[in-house]
Amino acid sequence: MITNLLFYFFSNILLLSALMVILVQNSVYSVLFLILCFVAATCILCMLECEFIALIFIIIYVGAIAILFLFVVMMLDIKSVNVNKDTFKYFPIGSFLGVIFLAELIFVITSFFKTNPYENLMLINFYNNWFDKIDMFTELESLGQIMYTFYVLQFLIAGLILLLAVIGAVSLTNTPTKSKLKSQVTFKQVSRSYNGVFLYKN
Template sequence: AIFSALMVITSRNTINSVFFLILDFISVGCLFIMIGAEFLGMILLIVYVGAVAVLFLFVVMMLNVAQQKQSWFIGRKSTHIPSGLIVAVIIFLELLVLVGGWKYKPNVMNSSNLIINQETTNTHLIGNVMYTDYVLYFQLSGIILLLSMIGAIILTFKKRENIKKQSYIKQISRERTSSIKLEEVN
């Protein structure tokens, strides 16, 4: 997993980088399955490998990024490297504050003293918690996904003026006298 993650960021070819990203998702999913979190492993494989990584691959192939010159990275004229370093330092400082400010919460129940039924699976436990304690967040995430799908469909519609198309409303609302024109033939 670590090797493929390093190859994602060090590979010069973007298509190879996406393939290494797919390999990284698969290896992390297998790690989840090996530690006993089979639901998380399978969800990671289905969602990330099945949808996100394939989407990245199609976008990279459609944009034809591999044939474009990366002249912005070569030489000292690059303005992207300093801004990227500033963002990296800010993220690193936020991580330090987050990890440094974390405290142990003594009121949290110790999980080693819990009696757990061995017949229940991880999927059953996650579903039980998701549909009881976090049902509002689950419904809100579904609404957000629905709105994003509708937004993506609306963004693909382009109104073009030079295209001939039928208007059913105009055809149905026309009168017979205005649709047929009689002329005398000599």
């Protein structure tokens, strides 16, 4: 029961955040809602016991692509755009397709979780998952054992290459800001000689 409630909760968060990605006018908020979409999808995949795909979602989509979009939007300094009248002409078609997609999603979810109580009783009494009893390792544990046992050198080299790429990108974009205000050095003014001074008299 709790698993079903969590599944519906994260599904609603995913749908609402995906809707807010389209409706929000500010681009920075749109990217933040996109990150929330990926996080909700990751939670759903973890509940479905797809740990590897959930980890890939976090690393690639949230850690790379969404953060890249956020930096690009912040560097471009895009301001919020006013919604024109031409924008609303696509609203009926979009809402119609959204209602169809939502109806299909609700139908699939309800048909998947709706089971006969007699069939449920038969499954509980007679079903034995021998695969879980033989193989107790998850996908992430087996992947971590292989990666950190046989491919340690390649893993460290890839990490160093990514670190050099991050340092190079930061050093290229870090331009020193020059102040346009006129400033005078007090020591040079006090220590100047009288011969180098021009006097102006009316």
